[in-house]
Amino acid sequence: MTSDNQMKLEADVRKVRSADQIRTYLKHVFGDTNDLVVVSIRVGPYEGLLCYLSTMTSSDFMMNNIIRPISLYRMEREEKPAAEVVEELREQYFGGLTGELLFGLDELSNRLTVGNAALFVHHAEALLILDVKSLNSRSVEEPSTQTVVRGPKEGFTESAQTNMSLIRRRLLNDKLRFERHTVGTQSGTSVYLVYIEGGIDAEVLRKARARLSRSKAAGLFDSGSLEEMLRPRTFSLFPTVYSSERPDAICALLLENKMAIIVDGSPFVLAVPAVMNDFFKSPEDHYQWFAFGTFSRLLRYVSFLFSLFIPSLYVAVSTYHQELIPTVLLTNIAAQREGVPFPAVIEIMLMEVTFEIIREAGTRMPRVVGQAISIVGALVLGQAAVEAGIVSNILVIVVALTAISGFVAPVYTFGTNVRLLKFGIIMLASIFGLYGVILSASFLLIHLVRLESFGYPYLSPFAPFIKTGQKDAFIRWPFSIPGKPSMGKGSEGGSDE
Amino acid sequence: MNKRIQRPLLMFLLLSLMGPITGCWDLIELNNTTLITGIAMEPGHNGKIKLTLETLNASEATQKGGKGTSPSVVQSIEGSTTAEAVNQLNQSIDRTMLISHVGIIVFDEKLARTGLSKYLDPLQRSRYIREDVTILISHNTAASNILKVLYPRGEYSSLKIREQVRSYEKGWGGIAASRLFDLTQALLVDGREPMIGAVTLNGDPKRSEDTESIKSLAPKALVNLSGMAVFRGDKLLGFLTRDESRMVIMARNELHGTTLSVPVEEQGKFAAIRLLRVRPKMQVTLDNGKPDIRLTVDGEGLIYSIEKKEHLGEVSGYLNLEKQASDYVQQQLAATIQSVQQKFGVDIFGFGEYMYRRHYKEYSLVADEWNELFARTPVKVEARITLLRSELKTDQLKKEEIGP
Numbered sequence: 001m002t003s004d005n006q007m008k009l010e011a012d013v014r015k016v017r018s019a020d021q022i023r024t025y026l027k028h029v030f031g032d033t034n035d036l037v038v039v040s041i042r043v044g045p046y047e048g049l050l051c052y053l054s055t056m057t058s059s060d061f062m063m064n065n066i067i068r069p070i071s072l073y074r075m076e077r078e079e080k081p082a083a084e085v086v087e088e089l090r091e092q093y094f095g096g097l098t099g100e101l102l103f104g105l106d107e108l109s110n111r112l113t114v115g116n117a118a119l120f121v122h123h124a125e126a127l128l129i130l131d132v133k134s135l136n137s138r139s140v141e142e143p144s145t146q147t148v149v150r151g152p153k154e155g156f157t158e159s160a161q162t163n164m165s166l167i168r169r170r171l172l173n174d175k176l177r178f179e180r181h182t183v184g185t186q187s188g189t190s191v192y193l194v195y196i197e198g199g200i201d202a203e204v205l206r207k208a209r210a211r212l213s214r215s216k217a218a219g220l221f222d223s224g225s226l227e228e229m230l231r232p233r234t235f236s237l238f239p240t241v242y243s244s245e246r247p248d249a250i251c252a253l254l255l256e257n258k259m260a261i262i263v264d265g266s267p268f269v270l271a272v273p274a275v276m277n278d279f280f281k282s283p284e285d286h287y288q289w290f291a292f293g294t295f296s297r298l299l300r301y302v303s304f305l306f307s308l309f310i311p312s313l314y315v316a317v318s319t320y321h322q323e324l325i326p327t328v329l330l331t332n333i334a335a336q337r338e339g340v341p342f343p344a345v346i347e348i349m350l351m352e353v354t355f356e357i358i359r360e361a362g363t364r365m366p367r368v369v370g371q372a373i374s375i376v377g378a379l380v381l382g383q384a385a386v387e388a389g390i391v392s393n394i395l396v397i398v399v400a401l402t403a404i405s406g407f408v409a410p411v412y413t414f415g416t417n418v419r420l421l422k423f424g425i426i427m428l429a430s431i432f433g434l435y436g437v438i439l440s441a442s443f444l445l446i447h448l449v450r451l452e453s454f455g456y457p458y459l460s461p462f463a464p465f466i467k468t469g470q471k472d473a474f475i476r477w478p479f480s481i482p483g484k485p486s487m488g489k490g491s492e493g494g495s496d497e
Numbered sequence: 498m499n500k501r502i503q504r505p506l507l508m509f510l511l512l513s514l515m516g517p518i519t520g521c522w523d524l525i526e527l528n529n530t531t532l533i534t535g536i537a538m539e540p541g542h543n544g545k546i547k548l549t550l551e552t553l554n555a556s557e558a559t560q561k562g563g564k565g566t567s568p569s570v571v572q573s574i575e576g577s578t579t580a581e582a583v584n585q586l587n588q589s590i591d592r593t594m595l596i597s598h599v600g601i602i603v604f605d606e607k608l609a610r611t612g613l614s615k616y617l618d619p620l621q622r623s624r625y626i627r628e629d630v631t632i633l634i635s636h637n638t639a640a641s642n643i644l645k646v647l648y649p650r651g652e653y654s655s656l657k658i659r660e661q662v663r664s665y666e667k668g669w670g671g672i673a674a675s676r677l678f679d680l681t682q683a684l685l686v687d688g689r690e691p692m693i694g695a696v697t698l699n700g701d702p703k704r705s706e707d708t709e710s711i712k713s714l715a716p717k718a719l720v721n722l723s724g725m726a727v728f729r730g731d732k733l734l735g736f737l738t739r740d741e742s743r744m745v746i747m748a749r750n751e752l753h754g755t756t757l758s759v760p761v762e763e764q765g766k767f768a769a770i771r772l773l774r775v776r777p778k779m780q781v782t783l784d785n786g787k788p789d790i791r792l793t794v795d796g797e798g799l800i801y802s803i804e805k806k807e808h809l810g811e812v813s814g815y816l817n818l819e820k821q822a823s824d825y826v827q828q829q830l831a832a833t834i835q836s837v838q839q840k841f842g843v844d845i846f847g848f849g850e851y852m853y854r855r856h857y858k859e860y861s862l863v864a865d866e867w868n869e870l871f872a873r874t875p876v877k878v879e880a881r882i883t884l885l886r887s888e889l890k891t892d893q894l895k896k897e898e899i900g901p
Binding site: 318319320322323327328330331332333334335337338339340343344430433 | 523524525526527528530532534553555556558559595597598600625627656
């Protein structure tokens with residue numbers, strides 16, 4: 001298109017004049033896209049033009065809510081100015097749909113892409129914009145991660161509307177707010193900040209808004225990508241953003257004065273600020289008898305330590321500190337190591353990497369061939385490797401215990417990230433022995449103490465110690481309902497921004 | 498350079514500096530090493546020390562078992578010092594040694610008579626040797642023979658002896674806990690001389706070395722615990738019998754429980770009393786340099802068996818039995834103390850320690866001659882045994898008589 005034409009068009013779009021002008025404009029913006037529908041339609045005595053994107057709505061919806069009311073209007077014809085016709089249509093015929101008037105064309109393309117329809121009536125000088133978005137989405141199903149035995153079985157879906165309603169119906173509270181933002185220069189994905197007015201820390205809200213507006217990403221297809229934008233700049237393997245498929249978990253966090261973030265198109269809803277303790281909580285803790293809730297929570301902490309330190313402790317103790325193992329056990333280990341050709345560290349790395357391959361394959365491979373994994377994994381790599389004398393029996397136990405412990409964390413991302421740390425600790429243990437293990441534990445502790453999520457210390461309520469927070473930390477106190485704020489505010493301007 | 502890169506880079510460089518500081522050269526792979534599980538020391542030729550080490554054959558020593566070869570390899574070596582001899586062992590054995598799991602250390606009685614100090618020093622000094630390693634003295638046999646006796650349960654001899662000492666100490670009390678730690682303590686403490694458990698060999702050591710020997714129902718040789726060895730300082734004086742050892746241990750308040758056979762009035766008949774709790778109480782005073790030593794033992798026990806007809810349904814039956822048990826313990830204790838005084842003339846009971854702790858000033862005057870003082874002083878012993886119950890039966894079972 002020549003610059004002459006361009007200028008003419010730009011001058012044109014500020015005012016709506018004719019159907020032809022609209023047609024030219026749409027042709028210019030959308031080109032030849034197949035899903036653009038521009039149809040002439042008679043509105044009462046006037047010629048009209050209806051345009052929308054067929055991919056953002058359904059023909060059923062259009063028929064019932066737009067075409068039929070317009071045709072009904074034609075029946076009771078009466079001479080009226082066009083502007084009045086449009087007004088009448090908006091008020092009486094499209095009552096349920098939010099309709100607004102657009103006097104220029106420059107906004108039109110944006111409106112069409114988010115699922116609106118535009119109705120133009122000759123001589124009216126305004127476009128009637130109608131929300132006709134009607135998309136198919138998955139129905140509410142049981143979440144595939146964070147499963148519970150007892151508790152609600154509803155999970156978030158890909159539709160932000162559904163997700164918001166899942167939250168709203170649990171919190172019948174007039175202070176609940178959904179705040180819409182758009183992220184993605186190309187995708188224009190809707191992102192909703194969810195919080196309870198009055199409870200939420202204004203600072204958290206400000207930071208979240210700032211980070212969303214700072215984002216220059218072209219597209220956003222899952223909350224996972226957003227999570228990365230929300231994380232602090234300091235490198236950390238520990239997630240500082242909570243994510244869950246469970247509305248009840250998110251609602252509990254909202255009551256703790258945290259903020260949830262819904263990304264349209266992702267069934268995983270985020271919550272910030274997230275402290276370490278949040279990743280060890282399962283909503284089920286509160287639906288069960290407190291003693292068992294406490295037990296399983298302690299179990300999670302223990303298995304977190306297991307998954308981090310068991311392999312490195314094995315390496316350190318069996319290659320440097322044999323005096324720490326009871327004689328009879330050492331005899332057993334020594335007997336099994338007899339004839340294993342590799343040093344302990346190579347042996348354990350071999351098996352850990354093998355396990356990671358099995359895990360990765362199990363995640364990626366088509367469901368139909370899933371059975372092969374268990375056969376190859378358990379029989380060939382486990383049993384046969386021991387019988388062939390490549391690895392020792394005790395090592396298979398160590399690797400299996402580590403692997404199983406790694407999956408105990410209720411939030412999957414927590415377990416996966418921490419898994420990487422394990423390899424570093426094994427290497428340190430193989431070079432320095434127990435000293436290396438203690439060293440890495442100290443590094444880890446220092447790192448965790450320094451880490452902050454939106455200004456809140458990652459280790460609260462343990463460090464800083466907050467007495468009220470202890471009721472829902474290591475111990476799930478009886479009668480403690482979910483949703484009591486349990487974090488302490490950290491130092492101003494920490495590692496966060 | 499960019500600040501953002503600078504810090505992590507510096508961190509990395511500092512961390513990599515730690516690499517050469519410590520580490521890998523202490524690395525020991527389990528499949529290149531063997532555990533030393535037992536050490537026996539005896540005099541060698543030309544004033545050297547002969548060290549016999551039991552090294553583990555790990556795959557045979559586990560319960561799953563291997564090819565049926567012996568669970569341990571016993572090798573002797575001579576050296577001027579213990580440490581040198583241990584490190585020289587690879588003359589005849591393939592792998593590097595791990596000494597941290599040594600379970601028992603047996604000293605030959607000949608060696609012990611010359612003084613243990615110089616042999617204990619490397620043990621106490623080493624950070625690898627645990628303080629709870631069991632120390633024993635071989636009695637009437639060479640120390641090395643003790644390690645050469647196999648046992649049918651697939652155990653190597655040191656593990657078997659260790660378990661044996663522990664069980665015997667708990668069940669009958671014929672041997673005191675004689676760990677390295679106890680020995681060190683006894684050597685340092687004032688007013689109590691050390692005692693170490695004694696082992697002896699019953700049977701033919703030549704035949705017991707063979708793995709075939711443990712395939713028979715009755716092992717050809719067995720290591721026996723024969724009581725305690727009595728020391729003055731670090732020098733061996735002699736041995737106590739098992740019965741004497743038990744009484745000494747009772748007086749020292751180290752008894753976990755024992756079973757007494759108390760003679761009753763009728764000739765040749767006994768009542769078995771299981772002692773559960775024994776609380777000895779010492780009382781020592783010095784009067785013008787003349788010690789007055791009293792020992793009171795309170796005990797509680799159960800009746801395990803009675804060979805004569807005693808009516809336990811009545812209080813008098815219990816009282817009668819209690820009296821006999823008390824008399825028996827009193828008489829045994831007195832005899833043991835007397836025998837120790839006459840045979841060895843050293844205070845292994847800790848009467849001096851009692852003085853040292855409670856009447857330090859008075860004791861310090863006689864500390865040097867305490868053993869002699871003790872040997873001359875008659876000890877007044879008293880025992881009070883209380884019987885709690887008589888297991889499941891009150892009286893012996895007997896048939897009711899028929900008829901009016």
